[in-house]
Amino acid sequence: MHAPREPFQPAVPAPWQRAAAGANLLGPAGRLGVTIFEEMTTLAAKTGAINLGQGFPDEDGPAEIKAAAMAAIDAGANQYAPGKGILELREAVAAHQERFYGLTHDPQTEVIITTGATEGLAAALLAFVGAGDEVLTFEPFYDSYGAVIALSGATHVTAPLLAPDFFPDLAALEAAFTDRTRVVLLNNPHNPTGAVFPREVLQRVVELARRHECLIITDEVYEHLTFGAGHIPVATLPGAAERTITISSAGKTFSFTGWKIGWLTGPEHLVAAVRTVKQFLTYSSGTPFQAAIATGLGLPDAFYHGIAATLREKRDILSQGLRAAGFDVFTPQGTYFVNVDTAPLGIRDSVDLARRLPELVGVAAIPVPVFCHPAGAERTRSLLRFAFCKKVEVLEEAAARLATLSGKL
Numbered sequence: 001m002h003a004p005r006e007p008f009q010p011a012v013p014a015p016w017q018r019a020a021a022g023a024n025l026l027g028p029a030g031r032l033g034v035t036i037f038e039e040m041t042t043l044a045a046k047t048g049a050i051n052l053g054q055g056f057p058d059e060d061g062p063a064e065i066k067a068a069a070m071a072a073i074d075a076g077a078n079q080y081a082p083g084k085g086i087l088e089l090r091e092a093v094a095a096h097q098e099r100f101y102g103l104t105h106d107p108q109t110e111v112i113i114t115t116g117a118t119e120g121l122a123a124a125l126l127a128f129v130g131a132g133d134e135v136l137t138f139e140p141f142y143d144s145y146g147a148v149i150a151l152s153g154a155t156h157v158t159a160p161l162l163a164p165d166f167f168p169d170l171a172a173l174e175a176a177f178t179d180r181t182r183v184v185l186l187n188n189p190h191n192p193t194g195a196v197f198p199r200e201v202l203q204r205v206v207e208l209a210r211r212h213e214c215l216i217i218t219d220e221v222y223e224h225l226t227f228g229a230g231h232i233p234v235a236t237l238p239g240a241a242e243r244t245i246t247i248s249s250a251g252k253t254f255s256f257t258g259w260k261i262g263w264l265t266g267p268e269h270l271v272a273a274v275r276t277v278k279q280f281l282t283y284s285s286g287t288p289f290q291a292a293i294a295t296g297l298g299l300p301d302a303f304y305h306g307i308a309a310t311l312r313e314k315r316d317i318l319s320q321g322l323r324a325a326g327f328d329v330f331t332p333q334g335t336y337f338v339n340v341d342t343a344p345l346g347i348r349d350s351v352d353l354a355r356r357l358p359e360l361v362g363v364a365a366i367p368v369p370v371f372c373h374p375a376g377a378e379r380t381r382s383l384l385r386f387a388f389c390k391k392v393e394v395l396e397e398a399a400a401r402l403a404t405l406s407g408k409l
Contacts (some may be wrong), residue, residue, distance in 0.1 A: 007409050021330045023239035034369040040354065044257045049358035050398045052318070052386045053366045055191070055336040059244060059391055061296070063304065068295040069259075072288035076211040081284040082197065084275055085113025085263070092294035092406075093263045100237065101233050103241075104311060109268040112275050115203045115285040116260035117221045123278040124217050124245050131388040140371035140380060142191050142219070153180070158373060163341070163383075164330050166193035170204055183215045184208075186234060189222040192341055192371050192385045195333020202406045213357040215270070216244040221252045221262075224304050226334035227312040235266070242323035243269055250293040252336070253307070255389075259289040311336070311388070314395055318388040321399020327384075336389040339368060342381045345406060361401045361407045 007364045040053035060066060077086075086088065088105035097103040105111050119143065119228060127136055131153035137145050139158035149156040159168050159176040184205060209216050218234045226240035237243040249262035315331075319338055322329050329342035347353050350367040358364045368383035369376075388395060 013403075016283070017024060020133055036366055037095075037143075040358075040364045040366060043355065043358045044364040044378050047358040047362065049362045049364045050390075050394060051364045052388070052390065052398060052400070053354075053364045054156070055252075055387045056257045057255040058394060059255065060339055062299065064241045065254055065256065065292050065296040066298075069288050071293035072291040074146040077288045077291055078109075079287065081113070081281050081287040081290055083112075083279050085284070086287065086290045086294075089261075089263070089294040089297075091160050093265065093326070094295040096297045103233065103235055103265070105126050106264045106268070110265055110271050112264050112271055112278065113284075114262040114264055114281040116251060117219060117247050117262040118144055119260075119278065119281055120186075120247040120249075120262050120264040120274070121145070121217065121219060123281055124153075124247070124276045125149060125152050125185070127273045127277045128215055128217075129131060129182050132180065134178060134180040135183045135185055136176055136181050137185045138187065138190065139373065139376040140192050140368055141185075142187060143371060145187075146233055148407045149185075153182070156373070158376060159182070159189070160376060160379065161193055161195060163339075164239075164407065166190065166195035166330070166339075167197065167201060170201070171376055172286050173204065174208060175212075179212065181212050181214045183217055185217045185219070187219040188234070189226055189231060189334030191222065191335050192337055192366070192368060194330070196218060196226050196231060196333040198230055199231075202232055202234055206234065206237050209243060214243075217241060217245060220246060220248045222335045223248055224253050225308055225311055225336070227308060227315065227332070228247075231334070245274065250296060252290075253304075254293065254296045256293075258308045259286055259293070261286050261289050261293045287340055301363050305336075312393060313391070315387045317392060317395045318399055320393075321402045322386065324399070324403040336387050337385050338388060339383055341382050342384060344408060348380050348382050350393055354384060356403075361405050363397075363398050365400050 011142045012260055013052050044051035090111040093111050094105045095109040095397055097105055108239040125148050129152050133154040134157045135149045138161050138337045146156055157176050223231045235241045235246050245266040247264050251257035318330050322340050326345045328344050330339045332338050342350050342353055354367040366385045368380040368385055372380055
């Protein structure tokens with residue numbers, strides 16, 4: 001149980017209460033257009049390559065969750081869900097947060113169900129930022145962050161994550177905060193680097209957010225997919241709960257990415273503000289899938305331990321092949337992804353290599369510079385990201401193909 005806290009109040013009116021003219025729609029690639037994921041997936045299909053670019057599993061999650069979805073469809077749960085999600089799932093989310101982290105949330109007022117974590121993030125940012133505001137993220141950053149920040153009209157500010165552990169330099173992090181910082185958008189465990197931030201990093205983020213009177217929005221979709229480094233929800237840290245919106249989803253934990261069921265928790269008045277925006281995005285989605293994910297959130301601890309152990313084995317299989325290919329491999333502590341440096345092969349341009357890799361060895365990956373602004377893109381110019389959330393036999397074949405790379409360059 002956490003002690004009662006004073007509600008965090010945003011320092012300025014929400015964007016729907018003020019004009020946000022002249023929004024800059026330029027994302028990290030300079031425009032909102034075809035994503036690198038679509039480009040690499042198209043290349044993989046064209047060449048017959050193994051697609052280790054986009055982070056989605058190639059096998060389904062637990063049978064009991066699928067059975068629960070089919071049962072819900074048969075029972076008639078096929079019309080609009082309430083805008084904030086069905087009560088069964090909101091209660092399951094609240095129970096999950098208390099079971100794993102000791103966080104208590106009222107499922108009636110402090111939990112909403114979203115169309116995946118992506119909609120939750122978009123609704124939260126659009127609820128709280130607009131022109132003249134700054135949103136601070138770590139860099140590299142998941143590509144939708146840059147796009148939604150641009151659409152909001154806010155300015156995207158970054159603090160670098162540095163190899164080999166991809167933790168931030170705390171002095172650089174502090175310097176990135178200004179009196180215009182309105183939201184810190186934190187992704188932990190972190191995509192694309194695979195970093196799991198330690199308590200001292202997270203606590204420093206909280207301290208700086210309190211000093212600058214800004215909101216914390218935290219994306220924790222990989223919360224159960226860590227390898228030896230425990231996940232620490234930001235909202236559990238001293239001084240964080242009253243200013244933190246926590247977002248997660250079912251897709252990564254349960255391997256049902258296509259269902260697009262996410263959730264958002266936080267103090268009542270912040271959640272209410274997000275819900276005001278969300279109702280004009282999708283309103284609601286996936287009624288039978290919501291019921292099924294409620295079942296999934298109640299699975300025993302053995303399930304949660306098992307998915308992390310299985311994924312760790314897959315990480316190690318792919319990493320072995322990447323080392324055999326001559327890459328410098330940065331072993332991740334969480335997520336679906338492993339990053340490598342192409343420099344030991346004499347290659348400094350990972351974007352160019354990513355476009356050639358499907359033809360060269362029949363494997364597709366994502367260049368890390370696309371997750372950065374120009375300065376960060378230069379800093380990460382030789383880094384590639386590979387997804388290991390695939391069947392073991394697929395990863396073994398990919399590893400064998402990658403091992404032939406140096407002879408084909």
